[in-house]
Amino acid sequence: MGANHRDEGTGDPAVSEVPVASKFKSVRRVFRIMDLVSQRGENLTAKELARELNTNLSSCYYLLNILADEGYIQKIAGGGYRIGPAIPLLNEGSRRYFDSTIEPIVTELARRAQRHAYAAVLSDGEVVITQAKAPEKRPLVGVVEGFHGASHALALGKVLLAGAGSEYVEEYIDAHGLEAFTPRTIVRPNQLHAHLNKVLMVGVATDFEEFAQNLCCYAAPVKSRGGKVEGAIGLSTTTSRVRSEGQQLIELVQWAATEATALLVDAAYEGRNSA
Template sequence: MAESTGRDPDTDGESSQHGGIQSVDRALTILGILSRDGQAGVSEIAEEMGIHKSTASRLLGSLVAREMVHQNSERGKYRLGFGILRLANSIPGRLSLVREARPVLEALADEFKETVNLAVLRSNFAVNLDQAMGPSTLATYDWVGSLTPLHATSSGKVLLAGLSADECARILDETGLPARTPHTITDRAALETQLLDVARQGYGIVRQEFEIGITSISVPVCNHVGAVIGAISISGPAFRFDPEQEPGLLEGLKEAGLKVSARMGYARR
């Protein structure tokens, strides 16, 4: 008869699995501490996590071996390593702005009953990549793929405000400020002052500047390094749509911009 080990294979499997999950959780906690503090010693990490110093040292050793963590010297403090950077840099290319934004656009359109668009900067224009229509939307025009002027649209102003001063000046030099309606801002100094306000307040608004009868408001979408990569707008008929007076709209739109930004890797400050 085979000698009994006195152990239950199923129980052993569960114990091993639990230990593995705990190790992963602890390793991620260490990465979080280093991300927050910049650097930390093994004793500091062990104390904060409430684990033995030898356990913290073993976990750090595994992270160092995989270049997730770097030790400043043989007995120095630890900081995040280049392995983290390699992983982070592989994410943006795999993310689709349209895919990540789509459910947010639909939720906005459903809540505020107006047209919602997602736009990006391409060749000195704002290009609409996606659109969601609210249930009571009056307009039926499909703006997807349309090129719209940066200086006369809320999305365009958000995209311009996110550029460096030199890049913004280059675009305005090349495109000029042609009037689309009697309300279009065609004075360069006035537009530049408005763009400073857009950057400061976190949203841009146009009232019949691009099209008579249409008011629009936009917020930025940012990527993992905080650069503006897109704009989400809500548009509606000027006779009834006043976004700054609509209860909850500005807050909801800003939250939507932050939600899509987070999906693109942006960390809220």
């Protein structure tokens, strides 16, 4: 049987016969454009983008116009492009989904540990605390919901930086520096890179009075199906309790991160009876 089937009504090639390879190539080029614009859009021309994409100029303009019409990129007067207003809306929607999905786990973590539990995401290099849960009848101490910054000094931020990769960490250092919040804060770039490599290997980050006196934290990554770090979940305690309860808190954080990851991966997940 021949490969070129035609629709009996129109004589045109059947829809199923339209090559999909070209469609996938266009989709990849759209994502590549957004990636390039986010990195160095102000210095990019359409010709340079076309060269980067290995496509002709008219095809590049076609994709640029679609992205601009939908608000994903904007043309800058005088040349170049920048990320458009639709991208922050996507990020905000993703963050709301992340929070609503894992909130039961953060609440349960605070209850089981009888310590303050947190969820966080990364935004422009800064850790953003999206949830802060206190055990029942205990006031919240430490960082609060809505806090942002100090990624290199908080366990939650270290997990997120480690998951973002060494190039992202370099950009963070260039943009934000390594402020010393306490004498224990990591302030040398090579030391931070080594520390984050260890976080990647063991899957847990710690900070012992690196952001504030008498505040110690543990955190672990929450991942998507593809293994991308989407956020972090953690616990805080005091310096005097670290020796006696540190290992237990690490195990609880790892349990919570595993449960939260499962919730993100499978929306129909109904919970487990582990731990």
